[in-house]
Amino acid sequence: MSAASSRSAFVAVLGAPNAGKSTLINRLVGTKVSIVSPKAQTTRTRVLGIVRQGAAQIVFIDTPGIFKPRRRLDRAMVASAWEGARNSDVIILLVDSDIWIRKGLDRDTKKIIAGLRERKSEAILVLNKIDKADKEKLLPMADELNSEGLFSTVFMISATSAIRNDGVGDLMAHLAARAPEGPWHFPEDQVSDQPERFIAAEITREQLYHQLRQELPYATHVETEKWEDRKDGSIRIDQVIFVEKQSQKGIVLGKRGVRIKSIGEKARRELEDLFGCRVHLFLFVKVRGDWSEDPARYRDLGLDFNA
Ligand code: GDP
Numbered sequence: 001m002s003a004a005s006s007r008s009a010f011v012a013v014l015g016a017p018n019a020g021k022s023t024l025i026n027r028l029v030g031t032k033v034s035i036v037s038p039k040a041q042t043t044r045t046r047v048l049g050i051v052r053q054g055a056a057q058i059v060f061i062d063t064p065g066i067f068k069p070r071r072r073l074d075r076a077m078v079a080s081a082w083e084g085a086r087n088s089d090v091i092i093l094l095v096d097s098d099i100w101i102r103k104g105l106d107r108d109t110k111k112i113i114a115g116l117r118e119r120k121s122e123a124i125l126v127l128n129k130i131d132k133a134d135k136e137k138l139l140p141m142a143d144e145l146n147s148e149g150l151f152s153t154v155f156m157i158s159a160t161s162a163i164r165n166d167g168v169g170d171l172m173a174h175l176a177a178r179a180p181e182g183p184w185h186f187p188e189d190q191v192s193d194q195p196e197r198f199i200a201a202e203i204t205r206e207q208l209y210h211q212l213r214q215e216l217p218y219a220t221h222v223e224t225e226k227w228e229d230r231k232d233g234s235i236r237i238d239q240v241i242f243v244e245k246q247s248q249k250g251i252v253l254g255k256r257g258v259r260i261k262s263i264g265e266k267a268r269r270e271l272e273d274l275f276g277c278r279v280h281l282f283l284f285v286k287v288r289g290d291w292s293e294d295p296a297r298y299r300d301l302g303l304d305f306n307a
């Protein structure tokens with residue numbers, strides 16, 4: 001692609017936890033670059049998803065949700081989200097339209113809108129989950145928000161593609177048309193800026209969110225310790241799941257190791273899908289009480305410990 005005709009844009013996707021940011025980006029990229037779960041705040045770091053549409057390369061920045069920070073990790077995540085917005089050409093505010101209709105605009109979304117106003121940043125309003133929402137009520141509500149003059153355009157989509165006209169294609173076409181002329185920032189076939197080791201750890205972490213109850217996943221951290229490309233074309237991956245307490249280790253392992261086995265099996269299958277080869281996944285659980293207060297872990301995640 002010559003620089004004269006190519007277009008490129010960085011698009012930051014902001015939204016309350018659970019709005020569907022990671023789902024949308026994975027969908028657009030066509031492969032999993034960011035993990036998804038029904039639990040809020042699954043995404044801990046900024047993740048780039050790279051999509052090509054015609055002459056345009058659109059780089060999506062999946063942000064950790066913006067919410068009221070309580071712990072140090074929360075503060076670092078919120079700071080990272082705003083940092084992503086600052087460095088982008090276009091900002092998308094993604095809103096769970098179903099929750100909005102049933103319960104009113106949530107506190108986190110209000111906070112983001114206030115933040116956008118403060119920063120005088122224009123954004124595209126994207127109402128997600130229209131497959132679940134009452135459409136009759138959606139339009140007047142969108143109009144009301146739109147009248148504030150903060151949003152350039154409104155889109156209604158379903159990121160999970162549970163319906164026919166899910167709007168995702170329209171949104172993508174709009175972004176490509178709006179992208180300023182300029183050179184691409186990544187090679188044509190690259191879909192993410194995350195190293196495979198990191199993505200592999202994230203896949204396991206996603207299973208922790210799916211298979212462990214309540215607060216426990218938030219107390220975990222996964223690291224890929226060893227990566228071996230074997231001669232037979234398979235990959236051996238050794239990962240450590242860090243927990244904060246001995247009692248949590250027992251829960252992650254499960255009775256006679258059934259839980260860890262199930263986590264490992266699901267993660268391995270996902271990894272085989274993702275990398276297109278056989279994967280041997282070895283999981284170890286270690287207690288390290290202070291991981292969420294350890295500056296080195298923040299550096300690994302690309303987060304600012306002192307945010
Ligand atoms: P994030 O926190 O904003 O990144 O949200 P996720 O992408 O992790 O999604 C949160 C939950 O919402 C997951 O269970 C998704 O499957 C679900 N979800 C996302 N988009 C849609 C949608 O368009 N329709 C429906 N019904 N569910 C969705």
Ligand code: MG
Pocket residue numbers: 021022023034035036042043062063064065
């Ligand atoms: Mg996410």
